[in-house]
Amino acid sequence: LRKVIIEKIESVLTLDDIEKLRNQYLSKKGELSQQMAKMKDLPNDEKPLFGKLINEVKELVENRIISKINDLKEKELLKKLENEKIDVTIPADEISLGTIHPLNQVIEDLEDFFIGQGYEVKEGPEVESDFYNFEMMNFSKGHPARDMQDTFYITEETLLRTHTSPVQARAMLEKNGKPVKAVCPGKTYRRDEDDPTHSHQFMQFEGIVVDKGISFANLKDTLLNMTRHLFGNDREIRIRPSYFPFVEPGVEVDVVYIKPDGTKGYIEILGAGLVHPNVLRMGGYDPDVYSGFAFGIGIERIAILKYGVEDIRNFYINDIRFLQQFKGDL
Numbered sequence: 001l002r003k004v005i006i007e008k009i010e011s012v013l014t015l016d017d018i019e020k021l022r023n024q025y026l027s028k029k030g031e032l033s034q035q036m037a038k039m040k041d042l043p044n045d046e047k048p049l050f051g052k053l054i055n056e057v058k059e060l061v062e063n064r065i066i067s068k069i070n071d072l073k074e075k076e077l078l079k080k081l082e083n084e085k086i087d088v089t090i091p092a093d094e095i096s097l098g099t100i101h102p103l104n105q106v107i108e109d110l111e112d113f114f115i116g117q118g119y120e121v122k123e124g125p126e127v128e129s130d131f132y133n134f135e136m137m138n139f140s141k142g143h144p145a146r147d148m149q150d151t152f153y154i155t156e157e158t159l160l161r162t163h164t165s166p167v168q169a170r171a172m173l174e175k176n177g178k179p180v181k182a183v184c185p186g187k188t189y190r191r192d193e194d195d196p197t198h199s200h201q202f203m204q205f206e207g208i209v210v211d212k213g214i215s216f217a218n219l220k221d222t223l224l225n226m227t228r229h230l231f232g233n234d235r236e237i238r239i240r241p242s243y244f245p246f247v248e249p250g251v252e253v254d255v256v257y258i259k260p261d262g263t264k265g266y267i268e269i270l271g272a273g274l275v276h277p278n279v280l281r282m283g284g285y286d287p288d289v290y291s292g293f294a295f296g297i298g299i300e301r302i303a304i305l306k307y308g309v310e311d312i313r314n315f316y317i318n319d320i321r322f323l324q325q326f327k328g329d330l
């Protein structure tokens with residue numbers, strides 16, 4: 001019997017089967033217990049020897065089963081490790097990474113440019129009050145210049161900001177009469193008809209500097225350095241007079257581009273000027289002591305010129321084939 005059992009144990013291949021064997025031989029009703037039961041029919045002088053023998057077999061079988069279980073467990077583990085082995089030389093599957101949106105690339109580039117000159121970056125709310133969007137910018141109620149910026153009103157007093165200029169007012173008030181030098185990027189909204197250069201939602205990048213002795217020469221220098229940074233030293237630009245209620249004098253900057261037929265075209269990228277005395281006063285500055293300049297750049301227009309994009313709507317339709325083209329600029 002001992003030999004038979006041990007052979008069986010050795011030939012077992014799975015943990016389930018060894019469990020079955022354990023039941024078959026060692027459980028209360030198992031074969032070895034049954035053998036033990038036979039002891040009562042034996043003559044008294046044979047009983048001790050028989051008992052001892054059965055117990056020895058039992059112990060042996062138990063030990064063998066335990067070592068077999070360990071054996072099998074180890075084999076299973078090895079097999080598992082073998083299956084999970086990683087071949088580090090196999091080329092990895094390509095992970096498709098996103099790209100930084102071209103408009104964000106322009107914003108990040110401009111932020112770097114201005115931070116390098118000591119500007120801080122500020123943000124303001126997109127749902128803005130009429131007060132900051134218009135009144136603090138010297139558009140009184142019913143001012144005809146409000147028509148220049150066709151507005152999405154939410155209530156009579158709240159609106160989607162039509163430009164990033166309200167952040168100028170917020171930055172000035174925050175400084176409590178101290179000099180300010182800040183840029184403010186963000187989304188803006190107007191009820192404009194969508195066309196290749198206009199979108200009802202677009203982005204602007206505002207700049208505001210207020211200090212003693214700021215002049216138009218500082219503004220011109222800043223704008224020239226910026227356009228050179230964006231488009232290179234040779235790109236022709238045009239600064240022409242313009243009107244905004246919150247600056248005096250006011251200008252607009254156009255960048256020259258070559259049309260498909262070879263003739264020159266101009267695309268307007270920004271409005272700017274010296275901060276109007278009324279705006280300075282409302283912002284907490286004495287206009288006889290302080291002066292300042294401000295500008296508001298159209299981000300899409302910069303991206304259109306930089307990357308040769310024909311239609312502003314491409315920036316907003318999330319066509320992955322369009323966006324993938326800007327990978328190289330990361």
Ligand code: FA5
Pocket residue numbers: 149162163164165190192197198199200201202203204244247250268269270271272273294295296297298299300301312
């Ligand atoms: C303004 O919004 C002024 N706040 C700019 C300013 C700031 C002037 C500080 C003076 C001092 P304007 O409406 O021209 O100005 O818009 C500024 C720029 O935003 C434009 O030059 C243009 O590049 C861009 N822009 C305006 N409307 C749209 C539109 N619908 N879609 C795309 N870009 C637009």
